[in-house]
Amino acid sequence: MAKVRGAVVVDTEVCKGCNLCVVACPTLTLALNRNVNNKGYHYSYMENPENCTGCTNCSTVCPDSCITVYRTKTVH
Amino acid sequence: MSVLTERINQIIKPENLVYAKTPLLNDDAMHYCPGCSHGVVHRLIAEVIEEMGIQEQTIGVSPVGCAVFAYNYIDIDWAEAAHGRAPAVATGIKRVMPEKYVFSYQGDGDLAAIGTAETLHAINRGENIVMIFINNAIYGMTGGQMAPTTLIGQITATTPFGRNADLNGYPLKITELIAQLPGAAYVTRQSVQTPAAVRKAKKAIRKAFEIQAKKIGTAFVEVVSTCSSGWKLTPVASNKWMEDNMFPQYPLGDLKDSGRADADLYRIKG
């Protein structure tokens, strides 16, 4: 059966590591990276990419508009 | 390439795109602190303007406060007003160019302290503008001093033992006052701390811009907001503090909608 699959791309240099996307993600896909970007922020990334459904909750709450979301039904 | 990376690459393709930053938001990184509500509201305004196709017809008036540089972030025409004077500047622009969509964007210090007179009189005149009100219960820009909207007991730089009504007066529910004015066509209070709240707030902002085209008075959207730097909490803890403390004082929802029969009655009599 085709399952809904998603993926996000975080603009890691724009991300400020606020953590709001991490707590808004219903599937525990996201986490803050232990590495930091050039501004010194622990940027958000897909720690569990297989969980993502492409629901857009993370991009909806991100104050810095740094998340792009993709979704498909065709990947198995 | 690992199986996982391969699978992710299969998903990340233009035809699968479901959300991307609107081109109306410029590429300049916003100067706001991590997690600041201003950033979310800027995006919602940009998305609404894009979806309504009114980029060339919209003029924003930015305030003094943390949003003083709002004109750097949304790719429309802007004017910058002196502290609290955005409704007066917006009035002038709208009266000279009535075909434009004009909005002010103001914090609680700007709108409900130094600019109270401009705010109330612009709305009482029924100016056909949108006013976006970011209520974070503090003067964010200047280092977290008490605002008129600061809660009783709330610690700020100027109320180190918490706001005390005997000394500092009461939190000003200016949105409730505004709803009484006959010139106000639409008055609503929203928030942006969860995906559901953000989606509702966006609908409210869209409605406010649509009301402007009807020329029936001022459309006023308060967004109960966080200021994690001023509140000295993390962004996530700020959202929780806002839900627990701000929402009881500033309950969410529509306060007035000119579409309602009683508002029409008020309009005729008032």
Ligand SMILES: Cc1ncc(C[n+]2csc(CCOP(=O)(O)OP(=O)(O)O)c2C)c(N)n1
């Ligand atoms: C005439 C004038 N008085 C005072 C100030 C100092 N000042 C700058 S921003 C501000 C308050 C900003 O608070 P608010 O409107 O709530 O915006 P926020 O930063 O919280 O978004 C004050 C008092 C000023 N710039 N100009």
Ligand code: SF4
């Ligand atoms: S799109 Fe949904 S599931 Fe995927 S990371 Fe964002 S919030 Fe989580």
Ligand code: SF4
């Ligand atoms: S919400 Fe945006 S800025 Fe905050 S951590 Fe997530 S991606 Fe970064």
Ligand code: SF4
């Ligand atoms: S001081 Fe407060 S209102 Fe200003 S940018 Fe920082 S969090 Fe936002």
Ligand SMILES: [Mg+2]
């Ligand atoms: Mg403020």
